[in-house]
Amino acid sequence: MREKRERVEAGQPVRDSAETIEVFAERWAGSTLAVSPRKESTKETYRALLRSYLYGSRLGGVTFERLKATDVEVWLSELTTKAGEPVSAATRRQAYTVLRAVLDTALRDGLVARNVAATVDRPRVNRPEERFLTPEETTQLLESARAASPRYAPILELLVRTGLRRGEALALQWRDVDLDAGTLRVRGTLARVGGGLSITEPKTEKSRRVISIGPRAVELLRARRSEQGANRAENADLWHESGLVFTTPTGTPVEPRNVLRAIGVAAKRAGLANVKVHTLRHSAASMMLGRGESLKAVSEHLGHSSIAITGDVYGALAPDVKRSAALALDSAF
CATH class of the missing domain: 1.10.443.10 (Intergrase catalytic core)
Incomplete structure (x- = not known):
C-alpha cells in the first residue's frame, strides 16, 4: 500500500501496464516515430531494427508490469548473433537506443513508472582509427x-x-x-x-x-x-x-x-x-x-x-x- 501511495503521489501509474513491449513498440513505430522530427532514413532504420531484433524476441513478449532491467541486459547479450551471423557493437547500440526511445514514450504516456532501459549501460562501441589517404x-x-x-x-x-x-x-x-x-x-x-x-x-x-x-x-x-x-x-x-x-x-x-x-x-x-x-x-x-x-x-x-x-x-x-x-x-x- 505504501508503494502504491508513493506512486500515486509521484504522479505515476498505480501499476505498470499489462501490454507487451512488442505490441506497444508496433504502435509507437506507427505513431510517435512517424510524427517525430527524425529524418525519414533514420525512421526506416529504427523500424528495421525493431523488426530484426525486438519483434519475436523474448523481450518483446514481456509485459511492462513484469519488465526488469535484467530482461534488457539478457536481450542485449543475445544480440551478439542473429541467424548465425555476428551482430556488430554499433548495431547493438542502435537497437538499445530504439528500445530506450520506445520505453521513454511509455513513461511519458503513464504506462510505466520508470524506464528500466535507462538503468542499463548503453553498449559501448570502440571507434576505429579512421583511414585517410595521402x-x-x-x-x-x-x-x-x-x-x-x-x-x-x-x-x-x-x-x-x-x-x-x-x-x-x-x-x-x-x-x-x-x-x-x-x-x-x-x-x-x-x-x-x-x-x-x-x-x-x-x-x-x-x-x-x-x-x-x-x-x-x-x-x-x-x-x-x-x-x-x-x-x-x-x-x-x-x-x-x-x-x-x-x-x-x-x-x-x-x-x-x-x-x-x-x-x-x-x-x-x-x-x-x-x-x-x-x-x-x-x-x-x-x-x-x-x-x-x-x-x-x-x-x-x-x-x-x-x-x-x-x-x-x-x-x-x-x-x-x-x-x-x-x-x-x-x-x-
Whole structure:
C-alpha cells in the first residue's frame, strides 16, 4: 500500500501496464516515430531494427508490469548473433537506443513508472582509427577511378575536393551551384527510403551550409555540366529532368550503392586497402587540418554539429602533420 501511495503521489501509474513491449513498440513505430522530427532514413532504420531484433524476441513478449532491467541486459547479450551471423557493437547500440526511445514514450504516456532501459549501460562501441589517404594515394585512387569507373570518377573527385558526404554530393542540384563565385549550397542528402531514392533533410542543422570550392572543383563541375548536356541531347526521349548535378545518362538520381562499388573497384585497382567512400571525407579533413586550417573552419566546412566532433573524429592526422606540430612546438622554445 505504501508503494502504491508513493506512486500515486509521484504522479505515476498505480501499476505498470499489462501490454507487451512488442505490441506497444508496433504502435509507437506507427505513431510517435512517424510524427517525430527524425529524418525519414533514420525512421526506416529504427523500424528495421525493431523488426530484426525486438519483434519475436523474448523481450518483446514481456509485459511492462513484469519488465526488469535484467530482461534488457539478457536481450542485449543475445544480440551478439542473429541467424548465425555476428551482430556488430554499433548495431547493438542502435537497437538499445530504439528500445530506450520506445520505453521513454511509455513513461511519458503513464504506462510505466520508470524506464528500466535507462538503468542499463548503453553498449559501448570502440571507434576505429579512421583511414585517410595521402595526396599521393588520392591521386592514385582518382586515376584508377577514371580508368575503371569513369561515370563515378567525378563524384569521387568532388567528394575528396570538398569533404562532402556521399548523400550530400548526390543530392546537389545545379540551382545550388555558383561556379562564378566558387560556392556550393548543401540543402539535403540523397538516400534510399522505403525502397526508393529520395532527398531528405541534412544530417544536422549545421549540415545546411554554403562552402567554397577551389578552381579544380569548379573545372570539374563545368565538365560535368557539359557531359550532362550531351546525355540530355542523346537521350531526349528518356530524359528525366531532376535538376541534380550527378545523374544517370537518363537524368535519374545516382544509386548511392553504386558509388560504394565504384570506389571499391578503384581502390583494388590502385592497390589501396581499407578504402571506403567516407575515407575521402576523412582525407579532405586531414588535408585541410594538415595545411593549417583551424579546427573551427574545418568543422563548419564539413557541417559538423559541434567542433568537438571534428576534433574527435578527425584528430588522427598523418605522421608528417604530427611531426610538423612537434617541430612548431619545439621552435617556440
